[in-house]
Amino acid sequence: MSDTSAVSSSSAPPEAPLAKPSLMARALASPGLLPVGTFVAIIAVWEISCHLFSIPSYILPAPSRILGGFDSIDTSRWLAHVWGTLRVALIGYFASIFVAIPIAIALARSPVLSRAVYPILVVVQSTPVVAVAPIIIVALGSGDLPRVVITCLITFFPLVVSTTTGLMATPPELIELSRSLRAPVWREISQIRLPFAIPYIFSALKISVTLAVIGAVVAEFVAADKGLGYFIQFSTSMFKVQQAWAGLVILVLMSLVLFQIVVAVQKIWFPWSLPKEKI
Amino acid sequence: MTTTPAAIRFSDVGQVFQTKSGTVEALRHVDMSIDRHEFVAVLGPSGCGKSTLLRLTSGLLKPTSGKVEVFGLQISEPRDDIGIVFQRPTLLPWASIEDNVVFPVRHKTGSVSAADRETARKLLEKVNLKGFENRLPDELSGGMQQRVGIARALFMDPDILLMDEPFSALDALTREEMGFELLRIWEDRPKTVMFITHSISEAVLLADRVLVMGERPGSIVENLTIDLPRPRSMETSNNKMMHDYVGHLRSLLLKRAA
Numbered sequence: 001m002s003d004t005s006a007v008s009s010s011s012a013p014p015e016a017p018l019a020k021p022s023l024m025a026r027a028l029a030s031p032g033l034l035p036v037g038t039f040v041a042i043i044a045v046w047e048i049s050c051h052l053f054s055i056p057s058y059i060l061p062a063p064s065r066i067l068g069g070f071d072s073i074d075t076s077r078w079l080a081h082v083w084g085t086l087r088v089a090l091i092g093y094f095a096s097i098f099v100a101i102p103i104a105i106a107l108a109r110s111p112v113l114s115r116a117v118y119p120i121l122v123v124v125q126s127t128p129v130v131a132v133a134p135i136i137i138v139a140l141g142s143g144d145l146p147r148v149v150i151t152c153l154i155t156f157f158p159l160v161v162s163t164t165t166g167l168m169a170t171p172p173e174l175i176e177l178s179r180s181l182r183a184p185v186w187r188e189i190s191q192i193r194l195p196f197a198i199p200y201i202f203s204a205l206k207i208s209v210t211l212a213v214i215g216a217v218v219a220e221f222v223a224a225d226k227g228l229g230y231f232i233q234f235s236t237s238m239f240k241v242q243q244a245w246a247g248l249v250i251l252v253l254m255s256l257v258l259f260q261i262v263v264a265v266q267k268i269w270f271p272w273s274l275p276k277e278k279i
Numbered sequence: 280m281t282t283t284p285a286a287i288r289f290s291d292v293g294q295v296f297q298t299k300s301g302t303v304e305a306l307r308h309v310d311m312s313i314d315r316h317e318f319v320a321v322l323g324p325s326g327c328g329k330s331t332l333l334r335l336t337s338g339l340l341k342p343t344s345g346k347v348e349v350f351g352l353q354i355s356e357p358r359d360d361i362g363i364v365f366q367r368p369t370l371l372p373w374a375s376i377e378d379n380v381v382f383p384v385r386h387k388t389g390s391v392s393a394a395d396r397e398t399a400r401k402l403l404e405k406v407n408l409k410g411f412e413n414r415l416p417d418e419l420s421g422g423m424q425q426r427v428g429i430a431r432a433l434f435m436d437p438d439i440l441l442m443d444e445p446f447s448a449l450d451a452l453t454r455e456e457m458g459f460e461l462l463r464i465w466e467d468r469p470k471t472v473m474f475i476t477h478s479i480s481e482a483v484l485l486a487d488r489v490l491v492m493g494e495r496p497g498s499i500v501e502n503l504t505i506d507l508p509r510p511r512s513m514e515t516s517n518n519k520m521m522h523d524y525v526g527h528l529r530s531l532l533l534k535r536a537a
Contacts, residue, residue, distance in 0.1 A: 173365040180337050180357040181387045191386055195373055272373045272415060 058241045069246030082250060084227035085216045088144060089258070092151025093212040097205070100156055104163035105189060114164075125157040129215065133222045142223045151215030155208035162204030166197025198273040202266045209258045213251065228254075284351030285312040286439060286471040287336055292345035293496075294331050305331045307496035309345070313488075315438070316469040318462075320476055320486035322528065324536065328497030329475045333441045336473060337361055349439065362432035364442040368424035370416040370431075376403065377412040380430045402430040405464060422453040429461070439471045447477070454478075455513075458485050462511055479532070483507075483524045484515060491528065493535055501531055 043063050049055065050062035057065055070078075107114045133150050140146035170193050178188040220229030228251045235244035266273060294306040305328040313319045321329050334340040335347050338357035347354045349361070370379045380399040381391045403412060406426040408419075416424055425445060432440060445461075446454040458481060465472060476482050482489045483505055491501035505524060507515055515521060 171367070171369045173367065173369040174371075176334075176337075176339055176365075177363065177369075177383070178386060179339055180361065180363055181359075181383055182357055183386045187386055187389065191382075192371075195371070198373075270373070272417070276417070 058239060061242045061245055065242050066245040066249065069240075069242035069244075072240065072243045072246070078250070081226055081228050081231045081247070082254065084224070085213065085220065085229060085251070086254060088147045088151055088219065088227070089212040089216040089254075091144070092148045092215055093155055093209060095148060096152045096155040096159060096208065096212070099152070100159035101163055101201075104160050104167060105194075107160070107164045108167035108193070109185075109189075121157060121160060124153065129154045130218055130221075133218050137219070137223045147216060147219035147224070150219040151212050154215040154218075155211045158204045158207045158211070159201075162200045163197055166200025167193045169200065170196040198270050199275075202262070202270070202273065205262050205266075206259060209262050210255045213255045213258065217251065283315065284348070286315045286317070286350060287473065288312040288346075288348045288351075289332075289335070290346040290348070292335065292342045292347060294328065294335065294340070295343045304496040306335075306342075307498050309498055311490055311499050311502070313471055313473060315350075315471055318465060318472040318474065318485060318487045320474045320482035320489045321492060322476060322479060322482045322489055322532075323492030323497065324494060324532065325477060327492045327494055329477075329492055330443055331497070332492075333363075333443050333473060333475055336439070337363055337441055359435060360438040362435060362437035362440050364425075364428050364432045364440065364445045366444045366447055368416070368421070368428040370424055370427055372416055375413050375415060376408065376419070376427055379416065379427055380434055382431060383434050399430070399434065402433055403427075405433075405467075406430050406460070420453075422449050422457060425449065425457065426460070429464070433464070433468075437470065439473070440465075442472065442474045444475050444477065446481070454481070459512065461485065462509075466510060479525050479528045480516075480521075483521055483528070484511060489524075489528065491531060500535065501528070503528065 046060075047062050047064060050057075050060060050065075055062075061069070103117075107117060129150060132153070136149055136153075137146045140149060167189075174192050174196075175188065178192055183191075216227065217229035217232075220227040221233055224230040228247050232244045232247040232251075235241070235247060289309045289311050292306055292309040293304070296303045296305055309332070321332060323329050331340065335342055336349065336354070338349075338354045338361070341354075349358060370376075371382060374382065377396065377399050378385075380402055381395050384395050385391050400409075400412060403409060406429055408423060408426055408430070411419065411423070416427065419427070425448075428445070432442075446457050449457060462485060474482070474485060484507075486505055489501070489503045489505060490499050491503070492498065493500040503524065507518060507520060507524075
């Protein structure tokens with residue numbers, strides 16, 4: 001009897017601190033609050049510093065003045081620029097997926113091909129896209145094609161590497177099962193290897209979708225008459241710094257939205273491929 | 280003497296693997312046979328080539344020397360009448376339990392009939408997983424997942440069931456239960472079973488015969504018939520003969536390891 005009472009009394013005190021968690025603890029516990037709070041704090045410090053130290057707006061405009069930058073051109077012009085960049089980024093992104101996955105399948109299937117092609121891929125990846133962009137524009141003209149090619153170049157490598165790794169990471173038992181059933185190779189790829197590579201493919205898709213926006217902007221820096229990259233460059237050349245910042249904000253939002261769309265696609269159609277939540 | 284050929288027969292089988300660090304002789308002079316509907320356990324230390332024995336039987340591997348026959352025919356490629364259960368359940372994480380069980384036919388032929396689904400549901404009932412057809416593998420315990428693995432291996436109704444340490448990833452209690460469940464399925468629908476294990480008591484408790492393999496290069500060093508009554512149960516564990524068998528095999532393995 002004395003034992004049980006000792007246990008129950010000793011188990012009471014640890015619960016007390018849980019009853020009144022501090023503000024800090026609550027902020028840490030709710031997943032959304034902490035990043036939002038940090039973000040708001042940074043904006044506030046930025047705004048106050050700009051006024052306090054009278055920083056000229058061509059060096060760093062205050063957030064409130066950047067908001068003014070959105071009014072400098074009308075909505076239809078904004079939409080045209082957004083669409084210009086988005087279109088190139090998306091076409092390049094999907095073209096890249098379309099090319100990268102078959103190449104990854106080929107690399108995963110053939111060690112010889114892998115040894116032959118892999119160094120070339122590394123060379124392509126090591127070449128700074130910003131440096132190649134003007135050359136590509138000269139070679140391919142000033143249409144959409146060179147911009148799409150530049151976007152492809154920058155998104156391609158993570159997709160190929162990740163997908164190849166995923167295709168090789170299939171449990172060997174299932175490959176043995178496939179062989180023991182004497183199933184055709186394409187079914188081994190479509191029913192076992194590709195689905196098992198889904199988590200790897202999605203981690204690359206998330207990286208590549210933001211890279212696609214970068215690719216499109218780089219191409220616009222070199223040669224374009226529309227798009228957010230063109231708009232930012234044009235604005236800075238006219239010393240309209242707030243306007244350039246407004247373009248930058250939209251560009252960042254575009255990247256974030258595209259990223260979140262990829263995350264949502266994985267959540268909705270491939271929920272099993274997400275890492276297990278720790279309980 | 281019977282005229283029907285043995286279900287599985289190895290004649291002077293040797294297996295050599297080429298690896299980056301040189302050649303590895305996995306098996307040397309393996310002679311053994313398993314009769315139709317016999318339950319044979321293959322026991323041995325890790326790395327002795329037990330799994331190689333299983334892969335040779337399945338036709339996934341060709342012997343370097345000697346002959347491997349299944350029902351009197353030399354193995355040249357995998358056969359349809361062999362089912363394999365792996366150490367890990369290795370189910371498809373995106374497919375429902377029922378889809379996992381019908382996977383062999385979908386993978387082999389590309390389509391699944393209503394009759395196939397009916398077969399799968401009956402098999403799931405047999406392995407005590409009725410009601411779990413539409414769950415995902417993640418929602419099942421390790422033991423339940425391995426039962427799905429067994430149902431998948433039984434789906435093509437094979438004559439021969441190859442099991443590669445199927446219960447070694449399970450906790451002790453579940454492991455014992457699964458053993459008896461396997462025997463119940465086997466007695467209900469006899470199959471030739473080649474059961475790889477490194478557990479002495481599991482081998483004795485389940486098998487008609489225990490083959491002991493020695494260290495690499497692996498060969499059969501003991502062929503022990505287990506004369507325990509069937510059906511076997513928890514009671515069998517208390518049988519005095521069981522202790523004798525286990526003791527004999529343990530001292531044999533210890534002596535070889537020394």
